[in-house]
Amino acid sequence: MTVNGQSRAGDVEPRTLLVHYLRDDLELTGTNIGCDTSSCGACTVHVGGESVKSCTMLAVQARGEDVTTIEGMATNGELHPMQQAFMECHGLQCGYCTPGMIMAATSLLAENPNPTEAEVREGLEGNLCRCTGYHNIVKAVLQAADGGTNGGAS
Amino acid sequence: MIPATFDYVEAESADAALAALAQHGDEAKLMAGGHSLIPLMRFRLATPGVIVDIGRLSDLSYINDGGDHIAIGALTRHMAVETSDLLTTEVPLLAHVASQVGDPSVRHRGTIGGSIAHGDPASDLPAALLALQGSVVVKGPGGERVIPAGELFTGFLETAVGPDEMITEVRVPKVPGAGWSYQKFNRRAQDWAIVGCAAVANGSTTVSLVNMGPTPILASAVNDALASGADVDAASAVAAQGTEPPEDLNGDVEYRTALAQVLVKRALTEASGG
Amino acid sequence: MTVMGTPRLRKEDPKLLTGEGKYVDDLQVPGQLWMGMVRSPMAHARINGIDTSAAEAADGVHAVYTGAQLNDMGLWAAPLPCAWPVTPDMVNPPHYPAATDEVHHVGEIVAVVLADSRYGAADAAELVDVDYEPLPAVASIEAARDGSATAHSDLESNKAYHWPLIPDPDALEAAFANATHTVKAEFVQQRLIPSAMEPRGVLAIPSPAGGDLTLYSATQVPHILKVMIAATTGLPEGKLRIVAPAVGGGFGAKLNINPDEILAATLANKLSRPVRWTESRSEAAFSTHQGRGQIQTIELAADADGKLLGCRVHLDADMGAYMMLITPGVPLLGSFLYTGVYAVPAFGFTCDGYFTNLTPTDAYRGAGRPEASYAIERAMDLLAGEVGVGPDEIRRRNYLGGGEHFENLETPATLVFDSGNYGPNLDAALEMAGYADLRAEQQARRDAGSSTQLGIGLCTYVEICGLAPSRALGGLNYGAGGWEHAVVRFLPTGKVEVVSGSTPHGQGHETSWSMIVADKLGVDPDDVTVLHSDTAISPLGLDTYGSRSLAVGGVAIAMACDKVIDKAKEIAAHQLEANPDDLEFDAGSFTVKGSPDKTMPIQSVAFGAFTAHDLPDDMEPNLQEQVTFDPPNFAFPFGTHVAVVEVDEETGRVDLIDYIAIDDCGNQVNPLIVEGQVHGGIVQGVAQALWEGAAYDEDGNCKNPSFLDYLVPSPTEVPSMKLGFTTTPSTSNPLGVKGVGEAGTIGSAAAVINAVCDALSPHGIKDLPMPATPAVVWKAIQSSKNGGQS
Numbered sequence A: 001m002t003v004n005g006q007s008r009a010g011d012v013e014p015r016t017l018l019v020h021y022l023r024d025d026l027e028l029t030g031t032n033i034g035c036d037t038s039s040c041g042a043c044t045v046h047v048g049g050e051s052v053k054s055c056t057m058l059a060v061q062a063r064g065e066d067v068t069t070i071e072g073m074a075t076n077g078e079l080h081p082m083q084q085a086f087m088e089c090h091g092l093q094c095g096y097c098t099p100g101m102i103m104a105a106t107s108l109l110a111e112n113p114n115p116t117e118a119e120v121r122e123g124l125e126g127n128l129c130r131c132t133g134y135h136n137i138v139k140a141v142l143q144a145a146d147g148g149t150n151g152g153a154s
Numbered sequence B: 001m002i003p004a005t006f007d008y009v010e011a012e013s014a015d016a017a018l019a020a021l022a023q024h025g026d027e028a029k030l031m032a033g034g035h036s037l038i039p040l041m042r043f044r045l046a047t048p049g050v051i052v053d054i055g056r057l058s059d060l061s062y063i064n065d066g067g068d069h070i071a072i073g074a075l076t077r078h079m080a081v082e083t084s085d086l087l088t089t090e091v092p093l094l095a096h097v098a099s100q101v102g103d104p105s106v107r108h109r110g111t112i113g114g115s116i117a118h119g120d121p122a123s124d125l126p127a128a129l130l131a132l133q134g135s136v137v138v139k140g141p142g143g144e145r146v147i148p149a150g151e152l153f154t155g156f157l158e159t160a161v162g163p164d165e166m167i168t169e170v171r172v173p174k175v176p177g178a179g180w181s182y183q184k185f186n187r188r189a190q191d192w193a194i195v196g197c198a199a200v201a202n203g204s205t206t207v208s209l210v211n212m213g214p215t216p217i218l219a220s221a222v223n224d225a226l227a228s229g230a231d232v233d234a235a236s237a238v239a240a241q242g243t244e245p246p247e248d249l250n251g252d253v254e255y256r257t258a259l260a261q262v263l264v265k266r267a268l269t270e271a272s273g274g
Numbered sequence C: 001m002t003v004m005g006t007p008r009l010r011k012e013d014p015k016l017l018t019g020e021g022k023y024v025d026d027l028q029v030p031g032q033l034w035m036g037m038v039r040s041p042m043a044h045a046r047i048n049g050i051d052t053s054a055a056e057a058a059d060g061v062h063a064v065y066t067g068a069q070l071n072d073m074g075l076w077a078a079p080l081p082c083a084w085p086v087t088p089d090m091v092n093p094p095h096y097p098a099a100t101d102e103v104h105h106v107g108e109i110v111a112v113v114l115a116d117s118r119y120g121a122a123d124a125a126e127l128v129d130v131d132y133e134p135l136p137a138v139a140s141i142e143a144a145r146d147g148s149a150t151a152h153s154d155l156e157s158n159k160a161y162h163w164p165l166i167p168d169p170d171a172l173e174a175a176f177a178n179a180t181h182t183v184k185a186e187f188v189q190q191r192l193i194p195s196a197m198e199p200r201g202v203l204a205i206p207s208p209a210g211g212d213l214t215l216y217s218a219t220q221v222p223h224i225l226k227v228m229i230a231a232t233t234g235l236p237e238g239k240l241r242i243v244a245p246a247v248g249g250g251f252g253a254k255l256n257i258n259p260d261e262i263l264a265a266t267l268a269n270k271l272s273r274p275v276r277w278t279e280s281r282s283e284a285a286f287s288t289h290q291g292r293g294q295i296q297t298i299e300l301a302a303d304a305d306g307k308l309l310g311c312r313v314h315l316d317a318d319m320g321a322y323m324m325l326i327t328p329g330v331p332l333l334g335s336f337l338y339t340g341v342y343a344v345p346a347f348g349f350t351c352d353g354y355f356t357n358l359t360p361t362d363a364y365r366g367a368g369r370p371e372a373s374y375a376i377e378r379a380m381d382l383l384a385g386e387v388g389v390g391p392d393e394i395r396r397r398n399y400l401g402g403g404e405h406f407e408n409l410e411t412p413a414t415l416v417f418d419s420g421n422y423g424p425n426l427d428a429a430l431e432m433a434g435y436a437d438l439r440a441e442q443q444a445r446r447d448a449g450s451s452t453q454l455g456i457g458l459c460t461y462v463e464i465c466g467l468a469p470s471r472a473l474g475g476l477n478y479g480a481g482g483w484e485h486a487v488v489r490f491l492p493t494g495k496v497e498v499v500s501g502s503t504p505h506g507q508g509h510e511t512s513w514s515m516i517v518a519d520k521l522g523v524d525p526d527d528v529t530v531l532h533s534d535t536a537i538s539p540l541g542l543d544t545y546g547s548r549s550l551a552v553g554g555v556a557i558a559m560a561c562d563k564v565i566d567k568a569k570e571i572a573a574h575q576l577e578a579n580p581d582d583l584e585f586d587a588g589s590f591t592v593k594g595s596p597d598k599t600m601p602i603q604s605v606a607f608g609a610f611t612a613h614d615l616p617d618d619m620e621p622n623l624q625e626q627v628t629f630d631p632p633n634f635a636f637p638f639g640t641h642v643a644v645v646e647v648d649e650e651t652g653r654v655d656l657i658d659y660i661a662i663d664d665c666g667n668q669v670n671p672l673i674v675e676g677q678v679h680g681g682i683v684q685g686v687a688q689a690l691w692e693g694a695a696y697d698e699d700g701n702c703k704n705p706s707f708l709d710y711l712v713p714s715p716t717e718v719p720s721m722k723l724g725f726t727t728t729p730s731t732s733n734p735l736g737v738k739g740v741g742e743a744g745t746i747g748s749a750a751a752v753i754n755a756v757c758d759a760l761s762p763h764g765i766k767d768l769p770m771p772a773t774p775a776v777v778w779k780a781i782q783s784s785k786n787g788g789q790s
Helices: A018-025 A081-088 A098-111 A117-123 A135-146 B014-027 B037-042 B078-082 B085-090 B092-098 B104-109 B112-118 B124-132 B220-227 B232-237 B253-271 C013-017 C053-057 C067-072 C118-127 C141-146 C169-177 C222-233 C259-271 C327-335 C369-387 C391-396 C422-433 C435-448 C470-475 C509-521 C549-576 C602-611 C671-690 C743-759 C774-785
Strands: A044-047 A050-053 A066-068 B007-010 B028-031 B050-053 B063-065 B069-073 B135-140 B143-148 B153-155 B166-173 B179-185 B195-202 B204-210 C033-039 C045-051 C061-066 C109-115 C129-134 C159-165 C181-189 C201-207 C212-217 C240-243 C275-278 C294-302 C308-320 C346-355 C406-410 C416-420 C452-462 C484-490 C496-500 C528-531 C583-586 C589-592 C595-601 C624-629 C638-648 C653-664 C722-725
Touching (some): A018 A044, A044 A098, A044 B104, A050 B104, A081 A098, A081 A135, A098 A117, A098 A135, A098 C013, A117 A135, A135 C671, B014 B028, B014 B135, B028 B037, B063 B085, B069 B085, B078 B092, B078 B104, B085 B092, B092 B179, B092 B195, B112 B124, B112 B166, B124 B166, B124 B195, B179 B253, B195 B253, B204 B253, B220 B232, B232 B253, B253 C774, C033 C118, C045 C109, C053 C061, C053 C118, C061 C067, C061 C118, C061 C259, C067 C109, C109 C118, C109 C259, C141 C294, C141 C308, C141 C346, C159 C327, C169 C294, C169 C308, C169 C346, C181 C369, C201 C259, C212 C222, C212 C259, C222 C259, C259 C275, C308 C327, C308 C369, C327 C369, C369 C391, C369 C452, C369 C743, C391 C422, C391 C452, C422 C435, C422 C452, C422 C638, C422 C653, C422 C722, C435 C452, C452 C743, C484 C549, C484 C602, C496 C509, C496 C549, C509 C549, C549 C583, C549 C589, C549 C595, C549 C624, C589 C602, C638 C743, C653 C743, C653 C774, C671 C722, C671 C743
Parallel strands (some): C033 C275, C308 C346, C496 C528, C653 C722
Antiparallel strands (some): A044 A050, A044 A066, B063 B069, B069 B166, B135 B143, B135 B166, B179 B195, B195 B204, C033 C109, C159 C346, C181 C294, C294 C308, C452 C638, C484 C496, C484 C624, C583 C589, C589 C595, C638 C653
16 A cells, blocks of 8 residues: 555555554554544544545555555645644644544545535544544634645545 | 454455355355444454455446436445435435435445445434335345345344345435435434434335334334325324334433434425425 | 733644654554453452463463462552542552452453463453352442442442531531521432543563663653552662653543553563553443542522522542542542532531442542532522522622632631632623523523523532642642642753653643743743653652642742742852842843843853853852742632523433633633633533433443443534633732633533523423433423423
């Protein structure tokens, strides 16, 4: 598979979850694990440009796919506009849900560049945060959309 | 939570998948998007010896105009169903119900065939298929057969699809001008319905229920009452007749019965343009 | 320069935004062994035997130890600690990292496997075969009170302690005897699963040659953990280093001393290999303590005008199976707040702690104070109904200080509130909410017979922050002090390094501490580096809980800055050949009064202190000072929250459609962070009111351990919130700050349930249990229609 633009190959047990392959084999630990029931979205990455919960996908299912993780979002040291908006709006506290939120939010804007507040909330319904009460996360996504960045999902 | 070990077969065609099923028998399990199966495997509630991955059969991902019906490849993702212009025009209920499955990340991977084959009584799409009186095309060693939605769901997480068969296509009749409604009641948007109700009014009215029994079900008492000329109030009053609602933290039989009545009433009202 | 009080983006964010933040599970070390925990599926059972042979034979398994074997290996010097024996006769059954002969809650560890991979450990744990003999389980407070079964076979009763706080019993009796109005209510504080997004995890790395051990843990309390690991294992404290790397939220759930931490430390030390474990989410319902778990009885006595005469409270508190670090003390933290923001002449509080065969309870965001706030604020609404006035009016009539500004006011619960000004705070909240318009809209819907009713709920809360004056803790028999430590030093390059004993897990300490230092020393906040959360770097500290970081740890930093300035002034005076008293310090420079050209930036002073070429006689080189601040009093933030809900009477569904909060946390350092804390806190309290609650069957099995069934709300369930602030500086510290980490949670559950009950008041419904699920609300409505009690 291609991960953040780099071709990666390796042998894994078939049962290896994509999130464990990314974290343990490729040492891309920015993608987090927050639950075991596909509920929290902390593990969200892009597969083929779309948000996917990497705890609910086998690594073998991603063979040949184009995968982007949070480590692939900033370019040349510049934060992605969504990352920048999260920072400016204080859309993160402990930061654990943040990579998944960023990946879900960029995927959302790729599909719906000008969402309403309600559409942002629905678009992030599969991502849980315990710190922010979502207020500033929603604000950040709306700001990123307003900035005309449209998520720039890879 | 980590799945138990299994052998993995990546099918390159539907025939290859069927061959793998035939070879491995009860040990084998088809996996499409994996969004019904992997969660069960992580809790080791499912421990298949062989996974036959059909997720890459891109020739089974399509939404085609079949004349009087729309044909949807079994591997079509929920997001594709949700955003299909053809479905939005011809079978708007189905596109809408697809948008109610899980959350966007789940809908990017989960497939219509996988969801229907899983047959979860709390799941959204089977209810839509029932209300639309659709069908599935099943391929097996003996060739293809069509199973009407009303005969598909046979028991808790059991369907009429044989262990050596796979769903290849979902068919729903075109109902472009029909009234329709999907009432999903849950406590958190990403969750399964506590109770749900799909209704299609296209001359006659067909109503189905989510999570009111061990399988996805038609609201038969409601449908019969409507056929006999009952009004919305009278028809919704019998919403739970003949059902076996589950009891869990979200509600007991009494509450689900009441919810079914309210949701059927709302669905009938919306579907009839009221 | 004023940096404090203005919003400032966080220093912490770039790392966290790019995935570079390293949480415990992100750390990879060669040679590591993964622990797989074998956990009891039964709440109460005798262990008749454990067969580990299949697990031992599995590929990649290094060792398997049963609880009994671990015991025989002599790894424990003492049981897991309880630091708060609230009474001299408190019952405290021994609690070791793994059970030996009897298990006392589902999920208690009975054996541990060590395997060379994450997956291998999970596989091997499943292969351990345990023969359990079931014993009767005590699965609720009611069952514990009943006592026909005991949670521990060798105990005769489930009662752990009885704790009274009745300053004047006669006055209390008289208050109720003389009352015109009385209300009595019972509220249940359901158990909550804290659910920090990062599950707990631990990684112990031994250094075999020197006997050193470094333990990485997802903890709020590395300093306390260090002491307690030493005490529990006998490992020399001087050889231990505890690191809390990036920690993904805590909310109290990460302030304990856990079996997994002790197992990792001792097994790494014994096996001379790194040993690690990461909790899975569904495991967390058993492996991490839970919050709340109380049955509260509250009685209010009031005169004809609704002015309070007395308040009497009794709690039955669920300890769970064991006393963890501060399990028995959590209800006591709330005990002093059951009179809320009100002038109550007579007060009495008693608490009985009970053992059950459930996961132990301990601190969860607010720890005792949300419970207290809930009880008094719900009871005030009931009193308003009795007296026949509105919920705003009943509060106004009873505010301490007459609703006007006060300082250092003694309360009937024996505290001295630092400052308050409740009337204007309520006014601001009602205005922002558009209270009069909401009431009109509510009436219009009622008149129209709408099936979607509107409810408006108020809560004026007060909380105790700035834990804590050490003497006060001593008076409560708590096993430690409440001070915090800080070091502030100038580096030779003129940059500032701060070492804090506070240990953040999302609160943005690095940013806030930099702002305090920037203001004090006149430096750029970006020139300040904050070091923390590693006992090798920050050896002294009492960590982060109880909204204490700013009001204790932040104040310590400010005081250390003052000491740095004092020393720098001596050096500057020496070098400028002036009297120190003639120097002014402003914007980072010392200037001789009246001689603006005789000036010296503090960075130059710092370099001079580093070279030490020309210091006053007898002065030590370097510009570095430390302070250990022990606060003279707690701080008492307050605020008014308004919840607006819609209730669908046909389905029982409650939608929170608006939320207004006017908080007062004294002076603010970074308003951006303050608002974030309030937002998150509010949603946690709302979640208790509407969605969350650990549910158990009568055998003590948790019915909703995963995020599928334990409903942490998602973005779609909550609205954006409207926040405002009043500012009443604290008198408890020189910064005038109070603390805000728990405020939202303390105010919101009562506001929401008050709103739901308000919506349903035409049905005669006065109370609803939490969480007020659609089914619960629907049943209450049906019951009232049938003429039954709600």
